[in-house]
Amino acid sequence: METVVDIVGNEEAKVEDSVAARNKPTPTSLQMIADPVVYQLVRVDGNGRLVPATEDEVMExxxxxxxxxxxxxxxxxxxQTVECNTNCEHDLDKLQFKASEGLPLDNVKLDDETPNVPPDPVADFEKVNVQPEQSVALLAPPADYVSIFQLEGSPKPSNGLVENETSTSAIGTSSKPDFSTLKGEIHVDNLTVKELQETFKATFGRETSVKDKQWLKRRILMGLTNSCDFSTTTLVIKDNGVVKKCKEETSNSVEHNILKDPEVGSTSENHESSPTFHDSEKESHSNATGMKLQDYPTVDNYGNEDTNTEQRATKRVRKPTKRYIEELSEGESRDSCAKLISSVGHRAYSQPSTNMHVTPVQKVGLDGRWLIRRDSLGGSGVQVPYVSRIRRSRPRENFMTLMPVTSSDKLYTERKVELEELKNLDSNENSDDDTVAMPAATGRMxxxxxxxxxxxxxxKLVEGVAKYGAGRWSEIKRLAFASYxxxxxxxxxxxxxxLLRASFAQLPAEKGxxxxxxxxxxxxxxxxxxxxxxLAEMQAQVPPSFSASKFAGHTGSDRSGVHE
DNA sequence: TTTAGGG
DNA sequence: CCCTAAA
Known part of the structure; x- marks a missing residue:
């Protein structure tokens, strides 16, 4: 049984979208086994291969x-970012993690030979093929994005949480990566297909028959640099490590990952090597709002210790809002789709901004097998492949690059709607990105x-208020403003x-x-x-917080009278 | 996270 | 429209 996990970047994505995406698989589809619901926790070791997680890792x-x-x-x-995918959000509670010790790697292998994998680096999804009896639910993208806890060969963390008993040598049966064959500078662009394949083998420790140069190049770059940053195609191999050849970014991302361990990291020679690195690190932290942030020392631009360390370490204890409780107890909602969203806990209505909003809302579709990730990007819905979100640096640039590839029909639809809206107005200002300062007629920004x-x-707003009651803004937003x-x-x-103010102000003047x-x-x-x-008057009479149904009743009867 | 209100 | 207490 195969399940397609579709990532829909559009904030307004509905279940239907995912269904459509399923019928017509897009490059953003990730196929994986998800049936039965048994989860094998795996991690990716330093060699880019899947390794069953240890008990401790599982527990963590x-x-x-x-x-x-x-x-x-x-x-x-x-x-490091750890991403878990389940095929059903509601099953999260019962989620089973099984750390089978001796799972042969052959049973869990990245299917790199899949020809369908698109050449676009970011839309490039890993396929995980598993034997029927094995189930792998943890997304295991290229070595880089998701490696849990510890890269192979990295120093053991002092907290003793991780005992990396499962080493590749113990499990792996296939050939190992051999970095020794990679020496000096690698100009990926200059390599032939065969050379690329060899490099691939040296990088990932397994053969590949892929002849697509682009694909090979990207895969190798990804594997060697632990990132999706393909700005550089030249790599320098040093001491079995990889150093990206860049203007200022001389730091080795692999090492960084390893050295991110608190103790080791602080003594790292690379610690303050690259300001840009720290920048992107911070950026990724802020993007990952709500994520559990560990208090490993971070360094800001000035090299100071992060003063928020303590704060970030504290766990979130949140009390649901009154409304939230109210809704939960309401039972079935009128919109099953919306219900699903809210039951998961959403951040779908966060304010749009220039930065990419990572909205970790994953929604389960009707058949219970769809995961939909909702993102908001500068107010315009854009599909963003999974991998691009997992990577931990420079999301913005990457996203921009993606635009032409990943924009969906949705985008055009939305634009169209907007344009039509704007035609109703006599002006066409703000027809584009609402985050860009537009020169006004006066010349000012x-x-x-x-x-x-x-x-x-x-x-729509008025109708929304009429239907759901003033104060239920998120409700209105979700139900009536889904397309805005x-x-x-x-x-x-x-x-x-x-509107109320205007409306009241209008009152005494209404005569003349x-x-x-x-x-x-x-x-x-x-x-x-x-x-x-x-509506405002009614509102004053019957606050929605008292009785929503009561208010709805009022509205209904009143509307018939008011309506023109 | 959502709502209410001030700025 | 932004920012922030409260809830």
């Missing part, structure tokens, strides 16, 4: 899972995040407040000053304003 992951079940991603002690409210948006990723629930709230609203960017028709007012 279990602890992490226990700590925050809504997240599928963690940062291990050594600062207008505010960074500004998007005039369109008529239809206002209408740039409007957060807070935006809705603010807009509603403004109909057209006095000179500066309104959107001409709100009087009926709407009236309705807004009506």
């Amino acid at each position: 992951v279990e602890d992490l899972l226990e700590e925050d079940k809504s997240e599928n991603r963690f940062v291990s002690d050594s600062g 207008r505010r960074k995040h500004h998007r005039p409210w369109t008529l239809s948006e206002v209408v 990723s740039y409007r957060t629930s807070v935006d809705l709230k603010d807009k509603w407040r403004n 000053m109909q057209n006095s609203r000179k500066h309104a960017s959107i001409p709100i028709p009087a009926p709407i304003l009236l309705r807004v007012r009506e």
Whole structure:
């Protein structure tokens, strides 16, 4: 049984999207075994190969899972990102991790010979083929992205958490990587297919029959540099290690991973070698909001110890909001899709920004086998392949590179909607990225995040309030503003407040000053304003927090009367 | 994470 | 629209 794990970058992605994606597999599909639901925890060793996790590692992951079940991603002690995939979010509780000791590597191998793997580095997904009786649920991308706890051969952490009993030599039956054959500089671009294949073997310790140069190059680069950064195609092999040849980035990412261990790291010679490295490190931390951050020492631009260390180490103890509890006890919701989202715990409505929002919401589709990752990128939904999110540096640049490849139809649809909206207005400002300051007519730079409210948006807002009640902004956002990723629930709230003000202000003037609203960017028709007012009054009478159903009843009856 | 309110 | 207490 195979399951496609589809990653949908669009914030507004719905279940249907994933279904569509399944019928027509995209390059962003990752196929893996997920049936039955038995999970083999594996890690990727320093040689880029899958190794069954040790008991301790399993326990550690279990602890992490226990700590925050809504997240599928963690940062291990050594600062490496660990990503777990389950085929059903709801099964997370019952998630079984089995650390089978002697699982032969042959049974768990990366299927590198798959011809379908697209040449795009970031959309490049690993396929994990497993024997029927074995199930591997842990995504095991190229060596780099996910290696749990410890890279092969790295110093043992002092905390004693990890005892790396399972060494490759004990398990591996296939040939080993041989870095000794890699010497001096490797100009990946200049290599022939055969040479590439040899390099591949030296890197990953296994043969490959792939003849696609691009593919080989990328794979090798990935394997050697532990990153998706293909800016460099020249590598320098030194002491069995790899040094990327870059302008300033002389640091070896592999070593960095190893040296990320607190104690060793602090004595690392590379510790302050590359400011850019630390930059990207910090960046990735901030991107991984909500992830468990271990307090290994980090160094900021000035080389100071991170003062937030203590804070980051503290565990999150969050109390659900009243509304949240309320919704949970409501039982079935009108929107099963939405229900699924909220039951997982979402961050779907975080404010759009220029930076890539990693939104670790994974949604289970109707058949219970779909995982959908929702991302928000600068307000525009863009599909982002899984791997690109796991990597821990420079997400932005990478994303930009991806744009042409990964933008989905959704994007165009959204743009189209937007454009139509804007045609209703007489201006076309802000037709693009809402995060870019647009030169206004006056020549000034207008505010960074500004998007005039369109008529239809206002209408939707009003209707949303009518349906769900003012105050249930996230509800409205999700149900009525699903296609407006740039409007957060807070935006809705603010807009509603403004509408109310405008509406009330309008009241006394309604007799003679109909057209006095000179500066309104959107001409709100009087009926709407009236309705807004009506709603506001009702709102005052029956706060939604008291009884949502009661309010809905009011709304229904009142609406019939109000409606034109 | 969501909501409410001030700025 | 942003920021932040509270919940």
